Amino acid sequence: MKARLCLQDGKSYEGFTSKGYKNAIQGEIVFFTGMTGYQEVLTDPSYRGQIVVFTYPLIGNYGINLEDAESKEVQVNGVVMFHCAGVASHYQSVQSLGDYLDERGVPFLTGVDTREVTKEIRTGGTRQAILTHNDDYEFLPPESSQIDQVKGAKIETHGEGLIHIGLIDFGWKKSILQKLLDYDVRVSVIPYSEITQVDDLKLDAVVLSNGPGDPKDVSSKLPAIKKMLDVYPSFGICMGHQVIALAYGADTIKLAFGHRGANHPVKDVVTGKVFLSSQNHNYVVDEASLIETPLAKRFYNVNDDSIEGLMHETKRIMSVQFHPEANPGPEDAEWLFDDFLKLVKKKEVKAYV
Numbered sequence: 001m002k003a004r005l006c007l008q009d010g011k012s013y014e015g016f017t018s019k020g021y022k023n024a025i026q027g028e029i030v031f032f033t034g035m036t037g038y039q040e041v042l043t044d045p046s047y048r049g050q051i052v053v054f055t056y057p058l059i060g061n062y063g064i065n066l067e068d069a070e071s072k073e074v075q076v077n078g079v080v081m082f083h084c085a086g087v088a089s090h091y092q093s094v095q096s097l098g099d100y101l102d103e104r105g106v107p108f109l110t111g112v113d114t115r116e117v118t119k120e121i122r123t124g125g126t127r128q129a130i131l132t133h134n135d136d137y138e139f140l141p142p143e144s145s146q147i148d149q150v151k152g153a154k155i156e157t158h159g160e161g162l163i164h165i166g167l168i169d170f171g172w173k174k175s176i177l178q179k180l181l182d183y184d185v186r187v188s189v190i191p192y193s194e195i196t197q198v199d200d201l202k203l204d205a206v207v208l209s210n211g212p213g214d215p216k217d218v219s220s221k222l223p224a225i226k227k228m229l230d231v232y233p234s235f236g237i238c239m240g241h242q243v244i245a246l247a248y249g250a251d252t253i254k255l256a257f258g259h260r261g262a263n264h265p266v267k268d269v270v271t272g273k274v275f276l277s278s279q280n281h282n283y284v285v286d287e288a289s290l291i292e293t294p295l296a297k298r299f300y301n302v303n304d305d306s307i308e309g310l311m312h313e314t315k316r317i318m319s320v321q322f323h324p325e326a327n328p329g330p331e332d333a334e335w336l337f338d339d340f341l342k343l344v345k346k347k348e349v350k351a352y353v
């Protein structure tokens with residue numbers, strides 16, 4: 001059946017709906033530029049409430065496997081592709097992408113000129129969009145507080161080890177937990193709403209996770225988060241990085257069309273090195289707002305100069321806007337987990353300055 005992707009300002013793009021399509025769905029339209037990694041993207045809780053346009057024209061050719069999901073569910077509201085491979089070819093594949101989405105009732109549109117849609121998002125910005133087969137639709141106010149839809153309900157502990165790390169859950173990706181467990185540590189995943197219980201857990205350090213939507217959705221918890229950061233060695237990833245900045249009095253702003261892909265160049269101001277990173281975010285820390293805070297810029301984006309990471313001037317706190325756990329994307333920034341664990345073990349202050 002023919003259907004359309006309609007952007008909130010009236011522009012629309014024709015394509016064909018999937019079997020899982022029943023009624024019109026709305027979401028924030030964003031584009032992802034990686035050639036691979038669709039399974040990780042679709043299951044990453046940070047994409048909750050969004051309609052993802054894949055810019056690479058052939059999606060689904062290696063199918064869906066049992067390893068790569070970042071959470072138990074497909075998190076996106078809808079998907080837009082040029083071509084969705086009907087036949088999957090990979091030794092680990094258990095299902096085709098189309099069947100996987102249909103089974104879960106997640107609608108997708110194919111045959112769309114995704115390059116044209118992407119150009120429009122780049123010029124006119126990220127906005128609400130509707131995937132529909134008729135003209136009988138109406139834009140609703142965008143959803144907020146997606147974090148509360150994806151965060152866990154209770155504290156859960158994984159792994160064994162002498163070092164105990166709290167993973168503050170704003171909608172954590174499986175890969176972050178896995179990267180930490182690789183260091184033989186014990187990790188307790190703590191819903192951010194339970195932050196006041198942190199002290200009872202006798203933690204050695206905390207990692208603040210990724211998450212969907214606006215970091216200011218957690219504003220009411222910032223005093224408690226700051227209290228925690230003042231005490232524990234901390235590592236913030238994406239949403240976690242933004243929350244650290246907010247907790248110390250900096251501000252976050254929304255980019256026009258965000259960064260989503262597997263090859264975003266980032267420069268380290270301490271070493272002068274540039275590396276490629278996996279990214280998925282709409283918001284960034286406003287550089288001007290750092291002036292009155294104890295936070296300093298550690299990384300920036302080579303394409304648009306936006307802030308990509310911070311360090312605290314005196315405390316063992318580090319944060320990154322990109323994804324060192326990758327998935328999807330390059331593992332060039334994996335060393336940040338080594339640095340963090342060193343920071344935790346050596347009890348060093350001023351690790352980088």
Ligand SMILES: NC(=O)CC[C@H](N)C(=O)O
Pocket residue numbers: 046209210211212213214215237238239240280281282283284
């Ligand atoms: N991946 C993330 O944690 C994203 C953080 C936040 N939701 C943003 O869009 O900027």
